[in-house]
Amino acid sequence: MERRQRGVSAGLLLLLYQISQVGLQNIPSVTLGVLVLNIFLYLNPLRPLAEVCLSVNEAVHRRNWQRLLLAPFHHADDWHLYYNMISMLWKGIMLERKLKSVWFAYIIAVFSVLIGVVYMVLEVLLVIILDDPSYEMHCCVGFSGVLFALKVLNNHFNPGRVSSVLGLPISSKYACWVELVAIHLISPRTSFAGHLSGILVGLMYTVGPLKKIMKACAAGVSFFTEPDRPRDYHSEYYGYYPDYQYRTPRSYFDYTGGLTEEEQLERAVLNSLNERDFGRGTHSNAQRPYGFWFPPESSDEDMRRRRLRRFDR
Numbered sequence: 001m002e003r004r005q006r007g008v009s010a011g012l013l014l015l016l017y018q019i020s021q022v023g024l025q026n027i028p029s030v031t032l033g034v035l036v037l038n039i040f041l042y043l044n045p046l047r048p049l050a051e052v053c054l055s056v057n058e059a060v061h062r063r064n065w066q067r068l069l070l071a072p073f074h075h076a077d078d079w080h081l082y083y084n085m086i087s088m089l090w091k092g093i094m095l096e097r098k099l100k101s102v103w104f105a106y107i108i109a110v111f112s113v114l115i116g117v118v119y120m121v122l123e124v125l126l127v128i129i130l131d132d133p134s135y136e137m138h139c140c141v142g143f144s145g146v147l148f149a150l151k152v153l154n155n156h157f158n159p160g161r162v163s164s165v166l167g168l169p170i171s172s173k174y175a176c177w178v179e180l181v182a183i184h185l186i187s188p189r190t191s192f193a194g195h196l197s198g199i200l201v202g203l204m205y206t207v208g209p210l211k212k213i214m215k216a217c218a219a220g221v222s223f224f225t226e227p228d229r230p231r232d233y234h235s236e237y238y239g240y241y242p243d244y245q246y247r248t249p250r251s252y253f254d255y256t257g258g259l260t261e262e263e264q265l266e267r268a269v270l271n272s273l274n275e276r277d278f279g280r281g282t283h284s285n286a287q288r289p290y291g292f293w294f295p296p297e298s299s300d301e302d303m304r305r306r307r308l309r310r311f312d313r
Helices: 010-022 029-043 056-061 067-073 078-099 101-130 133-137 144-157 172-186 192-206 210-217 233-239 252-256 261-281 300-312
Strands: 162-165 168-171
Touching: 010 029, 010 078, 029 067, 029 078, 029 101, 056 067, 056 101, 056 133, 067 101, 078 101, 078 144, 101 133, 101 144, 101 192, 101 210, 144 172, 144 192, 162 172, 168 172, 172 192, 192 210
Parallel strands: none
Antiparallel strands: 162 168
């Protein structure tokens, strides 16, 4: 590994300060792991940036496919690291709590590789459309593509919100597109195709088939939990009281007897009428079970007598 021969960098110090302000205990495990990994590889890069950056020429023509894994987690300088990791900190806290850690880690892994693939496809299209082979040589590094994909997810899970882009209120539905153009205008050296790849992968997950494909691939792995699954009420309720002795909740079937609402109403009326006969004909103190009581089968003559008694009252 090539260790950076640099002094104390302001961007890294500011990033560490911001993380300390949030508190390590308040950062979910996968989000914290991504932060630590990126900081570690910034201080101790596996290879020089020229050997980890992703381009069509390097990954496809020279078959250096490992760059798909290395490029997202290396950064050009301390401020590049700072802005990406601050964005990751807040997006990660919100999304990991919603999606749960295992699924969120799965998303990070898939997005990191898939965004690189989409990036190279876009660069090849630019070569074909513009007839400019130089696009094959464009080399990019950094986590910003994944962050754009996570921004699409966050906006999808929180519709109707308003985001501020350069001080302008923008609907969350369009915020990522406005931010894409704004960043490219402010910093022309940033990879427009890399950021666009992140948006496209995010859309593939939220409105495309990617989420279903990921769920199908993870179906055979027991520790994967399905995202957006509603919590079980009883397990959540008793989870707040660790000293409380858990009891299996009474089944809803015990109360309804498996009847429809119409059948429940009819049975309730019959039970109300039979209560009078039950109290009048016996002095038993036996309690009836919870739910609907199903009286023993009666003959037609018994039913006729009950109806006559009701009219005699």
